[in-house]
Amino acid sequence: MHLYGTAEINKSGHLEIGGKDTIELVEKYGTPLYVYDVALIRKRARAFKQTFEKLGIKAQVAYASKAFSTIAMLQLIKEEGLSLDVVSGGELFTALKADFPVEKIHFHGNNKSEDELVMALEHRVGCIVVDNFHELHMLHHLCQERQQVVNILIRVTPGIEAHTHDYILTGQEDSKFGFDLQNGQAETALQLAVESKFLNVLGLHCHIGSQIFETTGFILAAKKILEKMAEWQTSLGFTPKVLNLGGGFGIRYTDEDTPLDPAHYVEEMIQEVRKATTRLSLPMPEIWIEPGRSLVADAGTTLYSIGSSKEVPNIRKYVAVDGGMTDNLRPALYDAKYEAILANRANEEPKDLVSIAGKCCESGDMLIWDLSLPDVGTNDILAVFCTGAYGYSMANNYNRIPRPPVVFVENGHDQLVVQRETYEDLLRLDLPFTEKTQHTS
Ligand SMILES: Cc1ncc(COP(=O)(O)O)c(C=O)c1O
Numbered sequence: 001m002h003l004y005g006t007a008e009i010n011k012s013g014h015l016e017i018g019g020k021d022t023i024e025l026v027e028k029y030g031t032p033l034y035v036y037d038v039a040l041i042r043k044r045a046r047a048f049k050q051t052f053e054k055l056g057i058k059a060q061v062a063y064a065s066k067a068f069s070t071i072a073m074l075q076l077i078k079e080e081g082l083s084l085d086v087v088s089g090g091e092l093f094t095a096l097k098a099d100f101p102v103e104k105i106h107f108h109g110n111n112k113s114e115d116e117l118v119m120a121l122e123h124r125v126g127c128i129v130v131d132n133f134h135e136l137h138m139l140h141h142l143c144q145e146r147q148q149v150v151n152i153l154i155r156v157t158p159g160i161e162a163h164t165h166d167y168i169l170t171g172q173e174d175s176k177f178g179f180d181l182q183n184g185q186a187e188t189a190l191q192l193a194v195e196s197k198f199l200n201v202l203g204l205h206c207h208i209g210s211q212i213f214e215t216t217g218f219i220l221a222a223k224k225i226l227e228k229m230a231e232w233q234t235s236l237g238f239t240p241k242v243l244n245l246g247g248g249f250g251i252r253y254t255d256e257d258t259p260l261d262p263a264h265y266v267e268e269m270i271q272e273v274r275k276a277t278t279r280l281s282l283p284m285p286e287i288w289i290e291p292g293r294s295l296v297a298d299a300g301t302t303l304y305s306i307g308s309s310k311e312v313p314n315i316r317k318y319v320a321v322d323g324g325m326t327d328n329l330r331p332a333l334y335d336a337k338y339e340a341i342l343a344n345r346a347n348e349e350p351k352d353l354v355s356i357a358g359k360c361c362e363s364g365d366m367l368i369w370d371l372s373l374p375d376v377g378t379n380d381i382l383a384v385f386c387t388g389a390y391g392y393s394m395a396n397n398y399n400r401i402p403r404p405p406v407v408f409v410e411n412g413h414d415q416l417v418v419q420r421e422t423y424e425d426l427l428r429l430d431l432p433f434t435e436k437t438q439h440t441s
Pocket residue numbers: 064067085108170207209210211246247248249290291292293294389
């Protein structure tokens with residue numbers, strides 16, 4: 001059994017996180033329930049920041065809030081002094097409600113609407129990461145109308161095939177994101193941006209993918225971009241000050257995963273950037289990164305109640321929980337693997353090989369295939385580890401299932417930071433079908 005952060009098994013044989021007995025949390029808040037180990041989030045945030053500080057590098061560590069965006073989470077990130085990456089008006093709105101310092105917000109997205117750009121300009125976000133020509137023109141015109149100058153990064157696709165699931169690859173040539181580095185699009189975009197007196201180009205951005213376990217991809221991407229920067233120093237007479245190498249640092253979900261230490265990713269990247277800038281006679285840029293998963297994934301645990309089970313003789317035993325693809329879409333979407341234990345009988349030896357099913361009307365709604373557990377029965381509590389990133393943030397209401405609440409735990413204290421959705425909440429936006437609608441349509 002691999003325990004993360006402050007998790008331990010207490011004297012009652014219960015899983016404890018942040019000094020709180022998870023079975024007591026279940027009694028208080030019900031299931032399904034997301035529990036976040038705040039101390040572990042702080043530890044990860046500090047590890048990234050301190051590595052840059054130790055290396056004496058000017059840097060920004062921006063939390064990619066798509067991984068888990070709620071007011072409390074962003075307040076925690078603010079407390080830890082990180083910057084913030086948002087990718088939509090909704091994420092920006094959450095950041096504003098969390099009173100996040102606007103100058104530390106970076107606004108991403110491959111199809112930002114005019115309204116979203118205006119929102120970003122009105123609130124004077126720290127920078128906008130421009131993704132395509134449509135956005136570049138729109139942003140220039142909006143700034144011209146408003147007579148406002150905005151800081152931007154240009155997002156480039158360096159043509160790197162990182163080793164990860166196809167759906168979470170983003171730095172390859174055939175991608176919906178960014179300006180291609182090889183075919184001249186990135187240079188054209190940079191030239192247009194530099195010529196605009198309303199766009200202040202801070203630098204370049206790339207993100208090669210997610211859940212990456214090696215530094216090769218990041219290093220290759222950085223080298224390719226720096227080589228182009230050296231060319232552009234001559235052709236455009238412009239040298240960006242910032243190099244944003246994105247997020248994507250992998251974490252351990254199961255034994256199969258072999259992530260590096262956060263510090264390791266950063267140290268190797270910096271070493272290579274230093275070498276390349278010296279070789280290419282470029283000034284050392286400010287390095288920005290955007291970790292999402294690696295800051296929050298292993299700090300999150302989902303607690304479920306076990307309900308029904310079904311034995312298929314000589315094949316398998318299905319054990320169903322009171323959640324599933326509605327609170328964790330990743331197994332269905334990416335075939336993602338998770339580990340889990342019985343939170344109420346954490347010391348007991350595994351006896352059963354079972355497969356954990358969700359409660360949605362969908363055969364693909366399986367959370368874990370072939371998991372070893374003690375002889376599991378109704379009302380046992382299953383704790384699925386590492387659900388802190390892209391769990392709550394990709395949760396949905398399929399089958400009209402309300403989303404679970406979120407609890408933060410730290411030093412023996414628990415705090416509800418997102419309430420459980422109710423059936424009433426689900427109907428909040430529904431309007432009745434009226435006779436008038438029928439006649440006029
Ligand atoms: C542009 C960008 N930055 C940062 C991230 C965060 O990635 P991760 O959660 O893998 O660190 C993503 C998601 O993959 C992304 O698309």
